[in-house]
Amino acid sequence: NAINLVKNKSLLKKATLYVTLEPCSHFGKTPPCSNLIIEHQIPNVIIGCQDDNEKVAGKGISKLKASGCNVIVGVLENECKQHHKRFFTFHNKKRPFIILKWAESADGFIAPLSKNDQKPVWISNKYSRQLVHKWRSEEQAILVGYNTVLEDNPSLTTRYCVGKNPIRIVLDKNEALSKDLNVFDIKAETILIKETAAVAICNKLQELNINSIIIEGGAKTIQLFIDAGLWDEARIFVGKAIFNEGINAPKFKGQMIFEEKIIDDTLRVYVNN
Structure with a gap:
């Protein structure tokens, strides 16, 4: 050009x-x-x-x-x-560049043990959530597990910022999710993946020519990729809420390369080294 x-x-x-x-x-x-x-x-x-x-x-x-x-x-x-980190990862490692994202409470929980409504329990503030939507617009796809869709009914779009919606990847081995859920609306493309192992999921994503993806949950899905060593960045928000009990945040080892306060949230970014 x-x-x-x-x-x-x-x-x-x-x-x-x-x-x-x-x-x-x-x-x-x-x-x-x-x-x-x-x-x-x-x-x-x-x-x-x-x-x-x-x-x-x-x-x-x-x-x-x-x-x-x-x-x-x-x-x-x-x-x-x-x-060019996405380009190099896709061609050299034969998988997408993988970003893990979650928010956890001040005492280390990613979600409460139970809730009454089919929607997220917000840990991070609205400014952090707006940043997440900007991140979504920068990646080709977004991935969540079956339980996240069932329990939170997320849209997985960029509605809080200007930008293209990512392709929505949902792990659903039995194709049991109701098509009335938000991830099946017409706002973005949605692809169901039946594979359950992290390597098999990455192979499928490569077949789909997806060169970057942000994985937003839940804890079990994120941990699946951590345990397989299949991640490149982890972007973690720590909010001020205290749950006392709940679903533990993912456990991982990485090198922190960035830390920033976003009002009352703390954002930490790690790389898999």
Whole structure:
């Protein structure tokens, strides 16, 4: 698109092109980017990080250099790899980039033992919930387990922010959920998955070409992925409520990389290292 937007193409012969990821050298959904660069004789290309996908893996860089292009690789490399973390995870690990999200009470419970209504018991405040809806708009899909749908009747949309609704993935091995529940409305696509093991679920998500997903519950579903080591980030809100008893929050080990106060909530972000 950047090349196509240049009206006077003769200027490209004096240009420097900056890209976060190595230009591809193979035919996929579109022709190779490296061919377009060579065609327009762009003399300088600055690349953030190499694409280690086996279809590329330095071939684009070699092709550009062979054409006489001056290529510099590794500028802000770590930042570029972070930017493309979903892409790299999908192609290298053969699964989506997986974000775990939950809210827990100040005494470590994710939900009370019982409730009277078929709706969530909110632990986090409205500002935290709005942030979660922004996160949903940034990922391709959202996943919850059977019990979460049955007990909370969630919509799993981005109704508190402007953004595209994610694809709703629901674990329902027997397809027993009522189609009158909110997850089956027309606001977003919903896909039922019958698999029950984390690896099998990830394999199915890859078949569906889902490259990123946020898993929002419940505790059993989140723990399933933690125990299998199949997660990349955990985003946890700790609210001020005290339950005294309830369903325990998931147990995990990870490296905390971020902490922030959101009014009376505390948000902590961990990575699986």
